Amino acid sequence: MEFVGKVRKNSNSRILKGMFIECYKKMAESQIQIIANDAMRKWNLDDYKIIHRYGNLDVGDVIVIVMVSSQHRKDGLEATSYIIDWLKIRSPFWKKEIYSDSEKWVEQNNKDLKIIGRFSH
Numbered sequence: 001m002e003f004v005g006k007v008r009k010n011s012n013s014r015i016l017k018g019m020f021i022e023c024y025k026k027m028a029e030s031q032i033q034i035i036a037n038d039a040m041r042k043w044n045l046d047d048y049k050i051i052h053r054y055g056n057l058d059v060g061d062v063i064v065i066v067m068v069s070s071q072h073r074k075d076g077l078e079a080t081s082y083i084i085d086w087l088k089i090r091s092p093f094w095k096k097e098i099y100s101d102s103e104k105w106v107e108q109n110n111k112d113l114k115i116i117g118r119f120s121h
Contacts, residue, residue, distance in 0.1 A: 005063045
């Protein structure tokens, strides 16, 4: 299974010019590993690959790729969803949306916090 997240053209009814993603690399790598290990324990996965970019990105650029392989589709789909949801709230990536006339750091989305409640953790 694979999920590819890209910089969207629109955010909150505003047109984006691009995005800047800042991260604390060592901590991000550690958190990604913890999330992946959790997924490996919860589902019957054969392997995984997680790539999360940072720096300046243009609209349409890939931000994150989550790939998992499993014997069963359900395990792969659930694990992929789990990984991307937890990446959004646990990994130290900070996103700044860049518009033609301004910039804005993105705050934690309460909707994301509610979504992860479906996974017991």
